[in-house]
Amino acid sequence: MSARLRPALLGLGLIVLIALPLVAGKFGLDLAARIMIMAIFAMSLDLLVGFAGMVSLGHAAFFGVGAYALYLLSPQYGAASLLVSLPVAIAAAALAALVIGLLVLRSSGVYFIMVTLAFGEMFYYYATGARWLGGSDGAYVYQRPSAGPVDLGQGHAFYYLVLIALAATYALLRVILRAPFGHALRGIRSNEHRMRSLGFAAPRYKLLAFVIAGALAGLAGYFDAAQFGVVNPELFGWRLSGSVLMMVILGGMGTLDGAIIGAAVLVLLENFLGDLTTHWLLPMGLFIVAAVLLLPQGLTDPAALWRAMRERSRV
């Protein structure tokens, strides 16, 4: 996207999201919140996949940790304190990412994909059997968290907090990607050996990226549990890891805007195709195949879109 167009579109998108509660009903706002939560999740994975070159198929593990943290911090029928549960959920996801990162970052390439997948499944199977986590049925979060006058169960508080989290995630990632850290991550993705030969302790950079991505995934998972009021082992599972990876790929790896657009497109498709037909996975699959074939750089690459349309019109 051109340098001038992007800030304009971002500003426009932000204004629309801020004003949305004025015009949209409950359904629309829930859907928008869902998209924003998935966008946070997708951006967190894009830090790994799109910038550091680490394709994780177990990223839902941290999403699940954030979600379950809210469940564990909520009194049985009451509301958790927002000011306690939110940072604790993020910290728990970061800690999980630190421990897993230390183990999985010894591998790379296809092995990294398989090992991250394996860890995600470990979390999944552990949760299905763990009674304190509600087992395979999961558990309810009866009330959304609150803090003093801010009650995420009331009015538009939840929607706006998610919007703030989305903006903060985007801003944070922009800053660190522009900093020497982000430049080094891209270097590691491009040629890790050369980065080490220049003197970068590449494993440390990758571990920190893994922890930041895990923490942000935990943030998204926390909001997911708050929105739906329920947690279950699927939140750790490979299906969710796969869909978020699809969002990143669909939007165009290595662009934060792409992760947001990919999340929006996939959530919307899931919703509307699900309404049209019970076999919604079929058209969804076809769409993804078409998108990957026509727009290998992702939906945010308008030049490729233009080329694809022109080639189409010639046929």
Added chain:
Amino acid sequence: MSEPILRAEALGKNFGGLAAVRDVSLDLSPKQIHAVIGPNGAGKTTLINLLSGDLTPTTGRVFFRGIEIEGHALDRIARLGVARAYQRTNIFAGFSVFENCRLAAQARRQPGIRLFRPALAYRDINDAAGRAMALAGVESRATDRASDLSHGEQRQLELAMALATEPQVLLLDEPLAGMGPEEASRIAALIARLGADLAILLVEHDMDAVFNIAATITVMVDGAVLASGTPQAIRADAAVQAAYLGEAA
């Protein structure tokens, strides 16, 4: 002769049954160009790999300023101030020439993780990258993608990146290979100039350049040191002539 900055002691490297490097000892002195020559397969590149940490020696030890380098971690050796230019160009192909050099300068000046200030706001890093590009003669290509450079220019970029890390020791693996004659003589002159400040290990096939700029020459054959000495001594050495120079002459 001053205290060596980099010292290899009885280095050996086996690949399976093949001894690529056997019992090689070598001292690199500050402000001196030490050339290593020898026929293809003599183990010159393997020797550089052992010194840079790209490979871990099977036997022997490496000392930097008298302290043994243990573990031979590639990035740790680089942070000590040992820079390396690869024979097979090893650059960030998708990045601009400037970013290639900027990353190299960042590795030296901000080796720790810096999360918040924009990378391009580090003036000292930008300046170091700029100086390295100018030295190696690629500053006119600063904004071009590294992959768009000609083979010879990529070789210059390879050297620029090594220089951007502001090293104390420079390991150069055939820096002149693939360059046009004009650029080759320019870069040879640059290496000679750099030799006034740095310790340089130069592996090179261009014998004219080697005998012109090196203070010490080590001849390797079949993984082992055949002879070592001043260019005059090497030129006069009968064994060297028989084994190597004779073929070329």
